[in-house]
Amino acid sequence: MDSLLKHMVDMTGHRDHTRLDLSVVAAVQELAQAVRTRVLTIATVRNQRFIRPRAFVDRDTPARIEENTDGLGEPLANYPALEACLASHGASAEQVNADGVLVLWLPIWIGDKADTCLEIVHGSPYGPDTTQLISGVVSVYRNFQNLLDYSERDSLTGLLNRKTFDDQLAKIMGESCRGLVPPGQEERRHECTEQKQWLAVVDVDHFKNVNDRFGHLYGDEVLILIANLLQSSFRSHDRVFRFGGEEFVVLLRSTTLENTRKIIERFRSNVAAHEFPQVGKVTVSVGFVALNAYEPPVVILGRADQALYYAKTHGRNQACHYDELVEQGRLKTVSSNATAEFF
Template identity: 70%
Template sequence: MDSLLKHMVDMTGHRDHTMLDISVISAVQELAGAAQTRVLALTRLRGQVFVRARAVISAGGPARMEEHSDSAAPGEPLECYPALAACIAGHQASADTVCDDGRHMLWLPIWIGDKADTCLEITNPTPYSGATIQIVGGIVSVYRNFQNLLDYSERDSLTGLLNRKTFDDQLAKVLQSGGDYEAATPPGERERRQPPQTEKQWLAVVDVDHFKLVNDKFGHLYGDEVLILIANLMQSSFRAQDRIFRFGGEEFVVLLRSSTLADAHKIIDRFRINVETHDFPQVGRITVSVGFVSLNAAEAPVIILGRADQALYYAKSHGRNLACHYDELVETGQLHAVASNDTAEFF
């Protein structure tokens, strides 16, 4: 009982979705004695649902955010998990199956209203008793309720992405921690998993090209649908450990964790191409422009945002549908910084 209460306090003490994911799988892993527990993200893209692991913990190991070899892939189709697909289709509370190797898998979708964007997956060599399932169900209920509260305060009501206030808070935390975006990693493991020196944290500003024309020609309802579909494309294009925000209007911001410049270019450009090739109902083709910059903990947020905005402005003024890196523009002489101070940068 003391262990259960400790985990409940830990789960409800966070104001961050990543830490909440880490807390819930840590609680389930200990209290259920599972071989492995994962948080799965359920993403909808072009009418199809994809499954991608967001956080994982295995017996004897620490909880961590899941890494993916193909960071731009949306994940596996839900059809690859027949029992889970039937559970989602039937709006059921749980589903279980026995794998070919004899392992028992239990899925617990996190229903918020009639929609489930998250699911817990618990793997164990033997089936669970009714008492254990009851304990896990209680943990899932607390997780769902607290996730709902966080969503209400942290997310944009139209797109479901994190909102501007949450971005301000999280950018400040990243900079205060010296640019370490692995805040969800337990302290002992965090030191062991320091990223290579070539890896950095990145901030990208995304703007929908000619969005005013969409609203003027098709109306605000179709404009809102474009924003929702772009938000869906962002969630399926970027990695589970990256953070995506609606900054305001047709502008979005992404915080990319631990990537080289080449990887950042690849991830951002794949998202841009995903938008370019997507067929938006009634509207047709839409493109986005992106400006991005590496995070430097010694600089003020307004300086970092200003540089990303300048790279974005360059992309929009040079044909749009481009992804431009601030430092590359400066190094090649295409963008010139005249002066800077703690509050603004002039060009």
């Protein structure tokens, strides 16, 4: 009982989805004596559903965020028991493998939608007492996740909202301080392979035309579908925000310039290839820049916004890197950007 109370206090003491995910997998792993516990994201892209791990723990490692997942993840069709459970709005699904190992899935239903699922692997089926204990932990997790979503999520797209951006940016900027050298002392030889934190600004091309031609209901559907493509194209530990209107911001954690470009290009091409109902083809423009803890957020946002503006005024449907544009003489370095749309 003491262990259960400790985990409940820990779960409800966070104001961050990442820490909440870590708390629930740690709680279930210990209380259910599981072999492995994972939090999975369930995403829909082009009418196909995928699952992607978000946080996990096993007997040999502490709870941690899954940082090695790129792309869409695995098709939900690879997990027929879970797929049937979601189709019927079921509370749980399980599968006993040939070696007797149990895999238990518990979708986290918020209303009629489940975009998160808890997966528990155990050496044998659970008894009723353990099942009831797990269900109680999952209920607390669902309720608290619902509270966080209400305060942190954009009501239309389900992405993180503008007011959560400052806290997340401060957190990721703190991470970028590790091993940082003062401006002017960087070794640019290894820029393409150096791990950095990144900020990307996304804008839907000609979105006003979509609203004017098809109406705001179809415009809202375009934004929802682009939000889905953002979540499925970027990595599970990146953070995606809706800033309002057709503007989105992404914080990419610890990756190289080459990989950042690849991830952003994957998103851009996914949007360009998508067939939007009634509207048809839609494209996006992106501006991105590396974070630097020596510079204020308004400057970093302004530079990403400059790169975005360049993309939109030079053909659209492309992603532009701020520093690359400066090096090529296409943009001039400024200490601030008074025309940035964010402030």
